[in-house]
Amino acid sequence: MHVPDGFIDAPTSAVAGVVAAGALAVSLRGARRELDERTAPLAGLVAAFIFAVQMLNFPVAAGTSGHLLGGALAAILVGPYTGVLCVSVVLLMQGVLFADGGLTALGVNITDMAVTTTVVAYAVFRALLSVLPRRRRAVTVASFVAALVSVPAAACVFTLVYAIGGTTDVPIGKVATAMIGVHVLIGVGEAVITALTVSAVVAVRPDLVHGARGLRQRLKLRVDGELVDVPAAAEPVAARTSRRTLWVTGLVTSLVLAGFVSFYASSSPDGLEKVAHDKGIDAGARPHTASGSPLAGYGVKDVADARLSGGLAGVIGVGVTVVAGSTVFWAVRRRRGTDVSPASTAGTGV
Template identity: 70%
Template sequence: MHVPDGFIDAPVSVATGAVAAAAVAVGLRGARRELDEQAAPLAGLVAAFIFAVQMLNFPVAAGTSGHLLGGALAAILVGPYTGVLCVSVVLLMQAVLFADGGLTALGVNITDMAVVTTVVAYGIFRAVLKIAPNRRRTVTVASFLAALISVPAAAVAFTGIYALGGTADVAIGKVFTAMVGVHVLIGIGEAAITALTVGAVMAVRPDLVHGARGATARRLELRTGTPVTPGRTPAPAASPVSPATARTVTAAPATKDAPATPAPGAPRRSARRVWAVGLGAALLCAGVVSFYASASPDGLEKVAHDKGIDTKTEDHAAKDSPLADYGVKDISDARLSGGLAGVIGVGATLAVGTGVFVVVRRRRADADAEAR
């Protein structure tokens, strides 16, 4: 759903740029509360993983493909504020290095693909956890539903932006119907990828899933004394406890805002293995699997061509970039060129994303130190 230059006029592009800048500023501030020593490098990995999986276009309908947007996945894994930043980093790297998504349309893309998807997805995710049983399985189901709805929500948002500043004279009703229709199908793929990824992390390290904090805890009650089964005489206890001295100890579950850190004195579990596996998966997707991705246009490209909203598309300012169109310039072998470009993209996104999140984490640590 990367919007190219020329789809949206200058005033609306500037306005969405201001919205995107404000959202990123809020995200930077809010991410201080979400990031700890483990989450900062993991957030960089989430950004790199989203970049890699976005290269894997999957077929959804006749002559149309779709790809992950990533807002739901990022929000659930590392938090909504950090999630906005993750997707924004991905969109920035794609626009600057790969000529994917217009530079003048960067504000449109961040507003639509980073802000709308993250806010909608995380709101639905939290709502499902509140009304459904508080279990690990619920986290996966909530992830599926959140991702499923976030994609057509982004399509609706694009339609609204186009209604305000579209450069082609096309009936908005036609754009709305076509965009929402195809992106409902793409949302199914997004939901499957998101649920599988969140479920995989939940299976090995639920403490690393921001959205699952408090979702796997159980209220535990321990009553001193000997339990009595109806109809049976209790066995004599070595140390009888009178009703007056019997008491119940209740362990309350952690809240959703509880930090994902062990109790004082408890050893911290390393996230290095999860980080290594995640990086390996991202490199595999971008460097190898991407070669087998669908070559059909994605949902927005297909709708733009069919409905005529691409008549004023402008050439990308970075069209002559050495990595434009996800290929390394002057390498004739398509498999090698695309795979190498994907690996470079994963590395660059990981470096930039991790750098941003580590700086945010350090600023939080400095602020905490000053408060003491």
């Protein structure tokens, strides 16, 4: 759903840029409370994983494909504020290096793909957890539904932005119907990817999953014919997988997905591209500012072999994203440390 340059007029794009900047400022402050020495490295990895999986377009209808947006996944794994930053880092790397998503439309894309998906998904996720049994399985179910809802929500926001500042004269009803219809289908793929990923991480390190905190499944013993909870102190806490092992596994998985599996992704246009072409929205599209980038189009310039070119681009993208994301999140984490003054710790035993 990357919006290219020229779909939305300059004034609306500027307003969206202001909204995005405000959301990022709020997210930077909020991320200081979410990140610690354990989760900061995971946040950089989440950004790299989202970049990799976004390269894996999957077919959803005749001539149409979809890909992960990632807001729900990021919010549940590392928190909503950090999640906004994760997806924003991905969008920035894609726009600057790969000419994917317009640079003048960066504010629109962050508002739509990072802020909307994360906020909507996390709100739905928390609402479901408040009524579901407090078990790890509930995290998976809530993740599925939250991700499913977040994608058509983003389609609605794009439709609203287009209604305000679209550069072509297309009836908004037709745009809304087409966008929401195809993105409901894409949402199913988003939900499956999100639920499987969250479930896998919860299975080995539930203590690192923001959305699973306080929901550790209690062990039970049978006493006098009745099942009773074992006290929480008796439960081992995520001893099966170290943080380093999880990080390395996640990074290798991301590299394999972007460097190898991406070659087999669907080549059909994604939901927005298909709707834009069918409805004439793309009539106002402009060439991307970074179209001359050596990595434009997710290929390495002057590498003739398509498989090698795309694989190298994917590996480079994962590497750059994990470095950029990790740098941002470590900086936020360090800033959190400097914000804790001696006065604020007085009387706390710190």
